[in-house]
Amino acid sequence: MRSNMSRRILEKAEPTPGLLNYDAVVIGGGIAGMEASLDLAEMGFKVLLVEREPTIGGKMFLLSKVFPTLDCASCISTPKMAAVAHHPNIVLWTYSEITRIDIKGKGDFEITILRKPRFVNEELCTGCSTCEEVCPVVLPKEYDYGLRGRKAAYIPFDTAVPKKAVIDIDNCIFCGQCERACPAGAIDFMQRPRIYRVKAHAIIITTGYRLFPAERKEQYGYGKIPNVITAMQMERLLSPTRPFNSVLRPSDGKEPNSIGYVLCVGSRDRTVGNPRCSQVCCMYSIKQAQLILGALPLADVTIYYMDIRAYGKGFEEFYQKAKAMGVKFVRGRVAKIEGLPNGNVRLIYEDIDEGRVKSAEHDLVVLSVGLLPSNDDIISTIHGEKLAVDELGFIRVDPSTPTQTNIEGIFAAGCATGPKDIPDTILEAASAAARCAAYLKSLRQEKAVPVEAVANGGR
Amino acid sequence: MPRRELTMDRLKRELGVQPPKELTDYVKELTAVRNKVINCLRGGGELTVKEISVKTGLPESVVFWHLMTMFKYGLIEAAEKTDDGYYRYRLRGETHG
Numbered sequence: 001m002r003s004n005m006s007r008r009i010l011e012k013a014e015p016t017p018g019l020l021n022y023d024a025v026v027i028g029g030g031i032a033g034m035e036a037s038l039d040l041a042e043m044g045f046k047v048l049l050v051e052r053e054p055t056i057g058g059k060m061f062l063l064s065k066v067f068p069t070l071d072c073a074s075c076i077s078t079p080k081m082a083a084v085a086h087h088p089n090i091v092l093w094t095y096s097e098i099t100r101i102d103i104k105g106k107g108d109f110e111i112t113i114l115r116k117p118r119f120v121n122e123e124l125c126t127g128c129s130t131c132e133e134v135c136p137v138v139l140p141k142e143y144d145y146g147l148r149g150r151k152a153a154y155i156p157f158d159t160a161v162p163k164k165a166v167i168d169i170d171n172c173i174f175c176g177q178c179e180r181a182c183p184a185g186a187i188d189f190m191q192r193p194r195i196y197r198v199k200a201h202a203i204i205i206t207t208g209y210r211l212f213p214a215e216r217k218e219q220y221g222y223g224k225i226p227n228v229i230t231a232m233q234m235e236r237l238l239s240p241t242r243p244f245n246s247v248l249r250p251s252d253g254k255e256p257n258s259i260g261y262v263l264c265v266g267s268r269d270r271t272v273g274n275p276r277c278s279q280v281c282c283m284y285s286i287k288q289a290q291l292i293l294g295a296l297p298l299a300d301v302t303i304y305y306m307d308i309r310a311y312g313k314g315f316e317e318f319y320q321k322a323k324a325m326g327v328k329f330v331r332g333r334v335a336k337i338e339g340l341p342n343g344n345v346r347l348i349y350e351d352i353d354e355g356r357v358k359s360a361e362h363d364l365v366v367l368s369v370g371l372l373p374s375n376d377d378i379i380s381t382i383h384g385e386k387l388a389v390d391e392l393g394f395i396r397v398d399p400s401t402p403t404q405t406n407i408e409g410i411f412a413a414g415c416a417t418g419p420k421d422i423p424d425t426i427l428e429a430a431s432a433a434a435r436c437a438a439y440l441k442s443l444r445q446e447k448a449v450p451v452e453a454v455a456n457g458g459r
Numbered sequence: 460m461p462r463r464e465l466t467m468d469r470l471k472r473e474l475g476v477q478p479p480k481e482l483t484d485y486v487k488e489l490t491a492v493r494n495k496v497i498n499c500l501r502g503g504g505e506l507t508v509k510e511i512s513v514k515t516g517l518p519e520s521v522v523f524w525h526l527m528t529m530f531k532y533g534l535i536e537a538a539e540k541t542d543d544g545y546y547r548y549r550l551r552g553e554t555h556g
């Protein structure tokens with residue numbers, strides 16, 4: 001249904017003359033990219049942070065709380081988002097894509113970046129949402145994983161950074177209502193994509209992860225059975241920025257009394273080509289179960305698992321706490337999920353402890369999907385050397401110097417190198433920043449490279 | 460004062476673009492569905508998803524999706540919750556009549 005308007009406009013992309021200079025370019029504005037950028041900036045390096053989406057924050061911002069401390073996820077990420085936006089040594093480019101990386105020599109990268117038009121003048125936009133209110137086009141909202149709609153003119157979420165509107169030109173019906181209504185005169189459909197060339201001495205890749213597409217496990221009915229949702233959708237239902245002030249099931253808005261979790265969906269599963277454990281599914285499911293019992297005290301929560309991997313600090317205690325709260329754990333692989341006429345969902349599973357096939361009915365079923373690499377776009381842009389990845393596509397880093405890729409001057413951190421939880425991601429991002437800083441310093445000593453001044457990069 | 464030309468009009472003129480028919484049809488259909496839900500709640504009605512579905516003939520999941528979207532844009536609010544765990548919704552600013 002989408003028009004190919006963006007493609008037609010992209011054809012009109014205009015190159016910007018000159019070369020911008022930075023010490024480092026960080027690719028990806030999730031928690032890892034923000035952490036790495038801030039650490040480098042604090043050490044005095046000039047950083048360009050490039051994010052593909054219209055806002056930074058990544059997936060962490062969409063979460064409810066973090067395990068095992070149950071700290072509020074957005075309370076941790078929001079200050080970092082603001083710090084990134086305001087740090088004098090960081091230039092932030094959102095809604096921008098790396099199209100090419102040329103390795104010119106040691107510590108010498110030339111990066112081509114496409115800045116897509118928002119069709120909104122960022123200087124003028126006040127983030128008032130008037131354009132969003134008047135826009136007649138409603139589409140499934142990505143940030144809520146389709147649980148509700150968003151407009152063709154939209155602000156990703158209330159605390160987006162930058163909090164600026166963006167027009168989804170492929171789904172725009174060119175009615176002009178947003179432009180007529182905008183009190184700041186910020187809507188500008190004449191904006192065109194700009195192509196920039198950037199010179200940097202180092203790159204940190206923090207492109208995060210993709211969620212396993214649950215519809216690939218056809219026997220689980222995701223996308224066909226309305227009350228089968230993914231754990232990320234449940235995160236949205238539980239988070240402070242959630243669509244509604246309660247957990248409601250999508251088929252009819254009922255507050256569920258009985259919720260089943262199916263673990264290891266798309267991970268530890270050779271049938272879908274992902275034999276690896278996703279590291280976080282057990283714990284985020286246990287966390288959600290605890291939060292659900294807080295939100296819906298009378299609900300029953302059952303977790304169907306193969307084995308619980310509670311390996312981190314405080315994880316085992318967190319697991320035991322969930323049991324003590326009344327979360328039921330059933331060791332069994334779910335074979336099939338069926339939708340029932342009353343909206344409920346039936347699971348057919350093998351109860352491993354009892355050694356027989358059983359079935360159970362729930363109001364709502366949550367698929368705890370695994371994590372997949374999200375590096376393909378970046379890897380294909382690198383020219384001059386090939387970035388090494390492991391057999392699943394995560395960036396390969398040297399175990400003796402973690403965060404160092406096979407290409408000198410290119411570092412990687414967070415889920416770009418493999419699935420991991422938030423504390424490990426932050427730790428790895430800080431490590432990548434430290435390693436990158438040491439590299440930049442050694443380059444300076446070697447080549448007497450000056451600290452780069454930001455030539456004319458805009459925010 | 461002469462009316463400022465919209466950049467939207469310039470875009471349409473320069474690129475000669477029109478929205479695809481499927482998109483405009485989708486928007487029309489969507490608006491019709493949303494209006495059905497709104498009309499159902501007019502006059503101070505407080506209804507559950509199921510009740511709106513029965514009155515409008517729309518599937519419950521469609522009604523719910525529109526209600527959640529309208530909730531985000533401040534058009535509706537939740538009233539009481541039934542014993543079965545369903546919320547009743549009403550238009551914002553309208554009282555029970």
Ligand code: SF4
Pocket residue numbers: 120124125126127128129130131132164165181182183184185186187
């Ligand atoms: S583009 Fe205009 S109407 Fe939309 S949020 Fe910005 S200032 Fe408000």
Ligand code: SF4
Pocket residue numbers: 131134135136137152153167168171172173174175176177178179467
């Ligand atoms: S011109 Fe496009 S974005 Fe603006 S209100 Fe109309 S449909 Fe929405």
